[in-house]
Amino acid sequence: MQVLATFRRMGAPHWLGLYAVVLAAWAALFAMQTPVELRNLADLYGADFWRELCTVEAGWAGLPITILMWLLMSAAMMAPTAIPALVTWDDLVISGAARGFGALLFGYLAVWGGFSVVASILQVVLAEFQLLDGFGKSTNDLVTASLLLIAGAYQFSALKEACLSKCRKPLTFFMQYWNEGPLRMGLRLGAVCLGCCWALMVLAFVGGTMNLLWMGGAMILMFLEKMPDIGRYLTRPVGLALIGAAGLVLVF
Structure with a gap:
């Protein structure tokens, strides 16, 4: 009954607004996808084909559209992973103990907006050194293996575990920082x-920054990593798989 009540409550206007943001981000990413035919031509004619086709937007001139792409990607991928925390906050709002659902969400997405700018700059720099192709995918085995190894090793880090423990217990997190208000708590x-x-988001440079299949899987x-009953059995095996993938890239 409590689960059904939660689902019914998630039809409120502020939740519908969140769904609209996520759906709009995914729709925009889909619209920005490079057609399959163009991808096939790039595979056939090599990197020079793509560079010549996109000379106007190559390098730093293409940074604004790259930032937009990363902003959309962050909103589309990261807003859904925050739903357990947002549901907890909504419970507090309904009980009269809290307010500011929008401020909390804004603060949360603002942090990912900052990450998107940094990731965009990194993408342009890597592309300038011809380490990424026009689809934002690594063209260098050493870069690919390094990204996989870093992401895999980070799965075992104390920082990752500390952050996951807070994500998995949103009520405890909110109580710990209650006096900061919704915006600062969102940040x-x-x-x-x-x-x-x-680290998992940076693996976009392995799967391709405009690869919708990678985005959905990631x-x-x-999302599952943040679930207490599932995530604790998932984090380390994923780390081992990523480290193993790094080894395979270097060997083969």
Whole structure:
């Protein structure tokens, strides 16, 4: 009954607004996808084909659209992973103990907006050194293996575990920082989430920054990692798989 009541409550206007943001982000990312035919031509004619096709937007001139892409990607992927924390906050709002659902969400997404700017700059720099192709995918085995190894090793880090412990117990987290207000708590929640997920997000440079299949899979993984009953059995095996993948890239 409590689960059904929660689902009914998530039809309120502020929840519908959140769904609209997520759906709009996914729709925009889908619209920005490079057509399959163009991808096939790039594979056929090599990196020079893509560079010549996109000379107007190459390098730093393309930074604004790259930032937009990362902002959309962060909203589409990270807002759904915050739903357990947002449901907890909504419970507090309904009980009269809290207010400011929008402020909490804004603070959370603002942190990921900052990450998006940094990731965009990193993408442009890597592309300038021809370490990424026009689809934001690594063209260098050493870079690919390094990203996989870093992400895999981070799965075993104390920082990752500390951040996950807060994400998995949102009520305890809110109580700990109650006096800071919804906006600052949203910023702090975003920072904790960033501590959980930044390494997995950077793997976009392995899967391709405009690869919707990778985005969807990574979003599901990060969501499950934040679930107390599931995530504790998932984090380390994922780390081992990523480290193993790094080894395979170097060997083969």
